[in-house]
Amino acid sequence: MCSRCFSITEDDPCDVCDDQRRDGTMICVVAEAKDVFAIERTSAYHGRYHVLGGLISPMWSFLVGPKRAKQMSFVAGSQVSGATSADWGWANYSVPEAELWDNVAALAGQIAKVPLPTLRMKKASINRVAEIQGFRSAMSMGAETDALLHFSPEVIELHELIKSKGLKGAIAEFNGSEAS
Ligand SMILES: [Zn+2]
Numbered sequence: 001m002c003s004r005c006f007s008i009t010e011d012d013p014c015d016v017c018d019d020q021r022r023d024g025t026m027i028c029v030v031a032e033a034k035d036v037f038a039i040e041r042t043s044a045y046h047g048r049y050h051v052l053g054g055l056i057s058p059m060w061s062f063l064v065g066p067k068r069a070k071q072m073s074f075v076a077g078s079q080v081s082g083a084t085s086a087d088w089g090w091a092n093y094s095v096p097e098a099e100l101w102d103n104v105a106a107l108a109g110q111i112a113k114v115p116l117p118t119l120r121m122k123k124a125s126i127n128r129v130a131e132i133q134g135f136r137s138a139m140s141m142g143a144e145t146d147a148l149l150h151f152s153p154e155v156i157e158l159h160e161l162i163k164s165k166g167l168k169g170a171i172a173e174f175n176g177s178e179a180s
Contacts (some may be wrong), residue, residue: 021046027048058142077174
């Protein structure tokens with residue numbers, strides 16, 4: 001992991017942070033390291049990055065409600081099964097892996113029967129509801145909170161732990177420690 005931008009890399013700092021030609025006045029805050037790679041492939045951005053390592057709870061609130069969002073966010077290394085995800089409303093369905101493509105193809109086939117202009121309108125109106133509910137500002141707030149947290153001593157310490165023990169090792173050590 002790059003100790004400057006928190007992207008995934010073998011060298012520290014990573015190629016982007018090490019490149020003196022990059023525009024240091026621009027920083028692109030992204031959720032995951034894969035977002036950096038996707039943006040880099042476009043060759044359209046020449047600034048620097050800050051990788052959050054996932055978006056925390058604000059967005060989940062819309063999908064699973066604030067109580068479950070807090071539980072997932074407050075307990076380090078939280079995981080739920082596919083079945084629980086569907087049960088909570090985070091996902092629409094949970095299907096065995098072997099049946100995944102057939103299920104997706106069947107659903108896509110159903111959706112494809114609806115004329116494209118109608119689909120566009122329906123999608124826009126549902127997205128509009130999410131906007132009215134504050135989805136967009138919750139996303140911005142989540143990115144801001146996460147960016148600020150990444151510069152707190154506790155999170156910097158956690159990053160050091162992840163670097164030395166790996167993510168699973170760090171979570172195990174964190175969860176095994178005394179509450180402070
Ligand atoms: Zn970097």
